[in-house]
Amino acid sequence: MRFRAKIVDLACLNHFSRIINTIAKLAKTCILRLTVCKLYFILSDKVANGGASMWCELSQGNFFDEFQMEGVAAEHNEIYLEFVPENVWRALKTAQSAKAVKIKLTNKHCPCLRVAVELPSLSSSSRVVTHDIPVGVIPRRMWNDFREPSVPDFDVSIYLPVLKTMKSVVERMKNLSNFIVIEANLSGEMNLKIETDLVSVTTHFKDLGNPLWASEDGCQSSAQGRDLESMAGACIDIKKLQQLLAGQQVNPTKALCNIVHKRIIHFILLHEEVSLQYFIPAIA
Amino acid sequence: LSRIGDELYLEPTESGLSLRAVNSSRSAFAAFLFAPLFFQLYEPGSAGPDTELFRCKVHMKSFLGVFRSLPSLEKSVGKCLMLLKPRASRLVLQLHCKHGVTKTHNLAFQECERLQAVFDTQRCASRLCAPARLLAEAVVHFPPTLAEVTLGTGTGGKISLRNYVEDEAEPSKTMVTELWLAEDEFQSVAVAPGSHITFCLKEFRGLLSFAEASNLPLTIHFDEPGRPVIFTLDDTVLEVHLVLATLSDLESSSQSPSTNGVSHLPAPSDDFADDLESYMAAMETSEGRSEGPPSPTFPLRTPQPAKEEEEEEEEGAVPGTPPHKKFRSLFFGSVMTPGRPGPATTQEVLAEDSDGE
Numbered sequence: 001m002r003f004r005a006k007i008v009d010l011a012c013l014n015h016f017s018r019i020i021n022t023i024a025k026l027a028k029t030c031i032l033r034l035t036v037c038k039l040y041f042i043l044s045d046k047v048a049n050g051g052a053s054m055w056c057e058l059s060q061g062n063f064f065d066e067f068q069m070e071g072v073a074a075e076h077n078e079i080y081l082e083f084v085p086e087n088v089w090r091a092l093k094t095a096q097s098a099k100a101v102k103i104k105l106t107n108k109h110c111p112c113l114r115v116a117v118e119l120p121s122l123s124s125s126s127r128v129v130t131h132d133i134p135v136g137v138i139p140r141r142m143w144n145d146f147r148e149p150s151v152p153d154f155d156v157s158i159y160l161p162v163l164k165t166m167k168s169v170v171e172r173m174k175n176l177s178n179f180i181v182i183e184a185n186l187s188g189e190m191n192l193k194i195e196t197d198l199v200s201v202t203t204h205f206k207d208l209g210n211p212l213w214a215s216e217d218g219c220q221s222s223a224q225g226r227d228l229e230s231m232a233g234a235c236i237d238i239k240k241l242q243q244l245l246a247g248q249q250v251n252p253t254k255a256l257c258n259i260v261h262k263r264i265i266h267f268i269l270l271h272e273e274v275s276l277q278y279f280i281p282a283i284a
Numbered sequence: 285l286s287r288i289g290d291e292l293y294l295e296p297t298e299s300g301l302s303l304r305a306v307n308s309s310r311s312a313f314a315a316f317l318f319a320p321l322f323f324q325l326y327e328p329g330s331a332g333p334d335t336e337l338f339r340c341k342v343h344m345k346s347f348l349g350v351f352r353s354l355p356s357l358e359k360s361v362g363k364c365l366m367l368l369k370p371r372a373s374r375l376v377l378q379l380h381c382k383h384g385v386t387k388t389h390n391l392a393f394q395e396c397e398r399l400q401a402v403f404d405t406q407r408c409a410s411r412l413c414a415p416a417r418l419l420a421e422a423v424v425h426f427p428p429t430l431a432e433v434t435l436g437t438g439t440g441g442k443i444s445l446r447n448y449v450e451d452e453a454e455p456s457k458t459m460v461t462e463l464w465l466a467e468d469e470f471q472s473v474a475v476a477p478g479s480h481i482t483f484c485l486k487e488f489r490g491l492l493s494f495a496e497a498s499n500l501p502l503t504i505h506f507d508e509p510g511r512p513v514i515f516t517l518d519d520t521v522l523e524v525h526l527v528l529a530t531l532s533d534l535e536s537s538s539q540s541p542s543t544n545g546v547s548h549l550p551a552p553s554d555d556f557a558d559d560l561e562s563y564m565a566a567m568e569t570s571e572g573r574s575e576g577p578p579s580p581t582f583p584l585r586t587p588q589p590a591k592e593e594e595e596e597e598e599e600g601a602v603p604g605t606p607p608h609k610k611f612r613s614l615f616f617g618s619v620m621t622p623g624r625p626g627p628a629t630t631q632e633v634l635a636e637d638s639d640g641e
Contacts, residue, residue: 087459094425110456123468129425132460 003105024085025247058274080138091131154258155232167245183233234282287490296328311529313401322521340393408505410475416495436480441467482531
């Protein structure tokens with residue numbers, strides 16, 4: 001089992017760092033799944049995570065100049081690692097002007113991701129900073145725990161408002177309440193609501209647009225025949241929503257959410273080179 | 285100086301005004317000596333045959349409060365007068381500002397003994413001199429909350445900086461960062477090969493930002509682990525010394541040699557195991573374990589230290605001062621002459637922590 005990768009392009013490095021920063025804001029520890037073509041950041045919906053789960057995938061070719069991976073076995077050519085994304089973020093944070101960044105899986109005293117940053121210096125040789133980040137190797141028998149979640153059978157699918165606006169609204173609401181209700185309908189309307197003993201606040205968005213989903217067997221989802229004005233919504237932990245929004249430093253190309261009434265809200269944020277799905281379950 | 289201690293010691297001498305501070309665990313000491321030429325007027329007072337020049341200490345916060353906002357001070361203050369009034373028990377700081385405004389601050393002071401750590405840069409086996417910017421760029425790779433760092437010399441003349449991992453911390457859970465600097469990045473390098481010292485980063489960062497701001501090169505004098513490390517800055521009108529205790533090897537070498545107890549820090553090499561086949565084989569054969577990998581959950585950073593260190597955190601201090609039990613205090617004696625002590629074996633006598641655990 002081996003893994004070696006190298007980034008030379010600064011723009012790719014910055015982009016990759018931003019993605020790691022986003023992941024670090026959503027999860028203290030998460031799973032990194034490596035395949036020949038892609039990297040996945042996975043958070044499964046265990047109780048420890050408050051029931052939220054995440055699936056983020058990106059194509060390695062868009063970021064790495066060199067990428068070599070050998071999985072645990074020929075027929076299972078993948079690697080699953082458990083790691084603390086904040087550590088990787090710290091390692092990349094000071095690599096803004098690096099000549100190259102190499103990442104390697106090593107096993108000196110324990111399995112580690114070694115991030116080696118080659119920095120320019122005034123002397124003849126470059127400055128090298130290495131960060132040894134301990135990781136846990138996930139054995140094959142546990143890989144099933146980390147399968148890609150399927151898109152839930154949603155009631156309403158709607159595009160999100162401009163994330164910056166949504167973020168500032170949610171941040172202010174967070175001061176007043178621990179829970180927030182997101183509801184939306186198929187007419188492009190969304191409400192963000194909080195309610196406490198003293199105050200209730202609702203922010204209304206309209207003309208957001210509803211994405212069209214082509215389903216596999218040609219017929220429409222359960223949204224078919226649904227009253228266009230009728231709202232579907234769920235009450236979720238506001239902190240989770242705020243973390244998701246705060247982690248977005250760049251505006252996604254597409255941002256939408258699928259709402260299963262009173263059950264779960266499935267957020268999909270698509271950028272050119274990376275897609276992020278985040279599931280926040282409804283509070284019982 | 286405020287990064288080191290809560291009290292500012294003022295010692296006027298014939299060779300200038302010395303401002304000093306020491307931290308509570310007596311493991312960090314700093315002295316700034318401003319030559320008479322630094323001032324428009326400098327009168328240290330007169331010392332009689334029986335009396336020494338007057339010295340005192342004031343609360344750091346009170347003193348800093350007078351000079352609170354540097355940018356506005358620079359714009360509005362023309363002159364600053366410092367006057368010691370022993371009989372009134374006041375240190376007077378008078379700011380003469382524009383438009384005829386004079387602000388006078390009367391600070392209470394306490395008389396004190398001379399504060400002098402025992403150290404001798406001449407007796408240090410190793411010396412490094414570097415522009416402040418180089419060291420600032422090096423230190424930036426370590427997290428702001430990192431307590432201790434190990435400075436070492438490796439093969440090929442390379443100098444390394446590595447975060448120090450506490451013995452109590454599990455090596456399989458702690459991130460290790462190491463930086464290598466080439467010899468030619470320094471202004472001068474005269475080091476004993478294979479040497480290393482571990483010291484506290486917090487106080488050093490304070491000096492580093494001062495050095496960067498004043499664009500002065502920093503010299504590091506060090507010797508064996510356990511002997512203090514001395515950082516100096518020199519200028520025509522200013523002499524700065526920062527003395528930090530270093531981790532003694534006795535405590536660190538009893539642990540596994542893989543972290544910081546080694547005397548030889550290897551230069552970065554690629555030839556260690558990056559093939560985890562054997563590791564995987566070992567893992568797959570150990571059936572019946574409900575948790576898979578060795579450490580399924582990681583704490584966010586260095587794990588919470590053992591109970592002894594919780595006291596430090598309750599004080600509200602940033603974990604920058606070294607653990608009391610590990611770092612020996614610097615020796616503070618009553619020294620007759622300022623600056624260098626005599627050639628006596630005072631270096632051998634390091635005051636032990638009285639509250640060691």
